[in-house]
Amino acid sequence: MSELYGFDAYAPREVAQRIETVGVAKARLATLPLLMLGVLAGAFIGLGALAFLIVKADATLGWAASQWLGGLVFALGLLLVVVAGAELFTGNNLLAMAWADGRISTREVLRNWGWVCLANGLGAAGLAVLVWASGQTGLNGGRLAQQVVHIALNKQALPWHEALWRGVLCNVLVCLAVWMAMAGRSVADKAVAIVPPIATFVAAGFEHSIANMFFFPLAMLVQAGGGAPATPPVTFSGMLGNLVPVIGGNLLGGSVLVGLTYHVIYRRGSAS
Structure with a gap:
């Protein structure tokens, strides 16, 4: 009866098999639809980042409240990717599972990651x-513009090793969100699976490469237009x-700490 009404979830071993099967399809998708879906994913993540900015621009909220509420609304981005359908570089790091099982080649994986990352950047920018x-950016008396410049400057000032490890932690949570969404059988299941890990990575201040491809260009446009000047400025090199x-x-966290870890646990040595 629970299966009839969709209240049951796929078991982790079934999720691993489903992610490998989906990974094969993603790796062999024709270039044009791959690029178009990648642009959509970048824009979807950008919409989540915009919602986050609106929350952060409200100075009446305390720090913890704005971080958690901002994380909740940012989850819109991955919900759109998973439910509406799009190709997101950070989620596609799970292609490592199909690669480790020998179902796709290194060339196919790198092709997918390269094109999707580029397309995500175009969509976000x-x-x-x-x-x-x-x-x-003029919303709330220009505070949204000030906030995006503040965020971009903080990201620009991060030491490389901190940015690296924040990227690792971010994509562990993003790929776990995708993993759990694959366990669901309904849109409601997927939403419940996606929102908590995404809200957590945002609230904790971890680094998502595609979201940053939205924040930086927007901050540079704001500054080029004379809004929210800052010293030093947000730059392309930054x-x-x-x-x-x-x-x-993001690659290390998603492909190794989630994808390859679950491959060893559930798929290594099993029949495809």
Whole structure:
């Protein structure tokens, strides 16, 4: 009866098999739809980041309250990716499971990660342009503009080793959210699985490479338009200095600490 009404979840061993099967399909997706779905995912994560900015721009909230509430609304991004359908670099780090099982090649994995990361960046930066052009950074008396510049400056100032490990911790939680969403049989199941880990990584201040591809361009556009000036300014080199270790950390956290760990536990030596 529980199966009929969808109240049961897939067991972890079944989730591992499902993620491998989905990983094979993702790795072999044609380039055009892969890029289009990647752009959508970048924009979706950007929408979650915009919702986070709106919360953080409210000075009446305490620090912990704004962090947790911001994390809850940021989860919109991954919900859109999982439910509406899109290709997200950080979630696709789980392709490591299908690779470790010999079902896809190293070339196929790198092709997916490379194109998807690039497309995510285009989607996130494109949304930043639209947000800036629409005047949304002027919300709450310009506090949203001030907040995005403040966030980007803090990220730019992170030492590389801190950015790396914050990236690791972030994508452990993101990939666990994707893993648990794959255990669900309904949209409600997926939402319950996704929101807590995503809210936690945001509240804790971990680093998500695709979200940063939205924050940095928006902050630079704000400054170029004369809003929220800061010294030192947010720069392209500062963005790259953040993204390189964060992308590396996201890869390590998602592919090794989640994907390969679960491969060893549930799939190593099993029949595909």
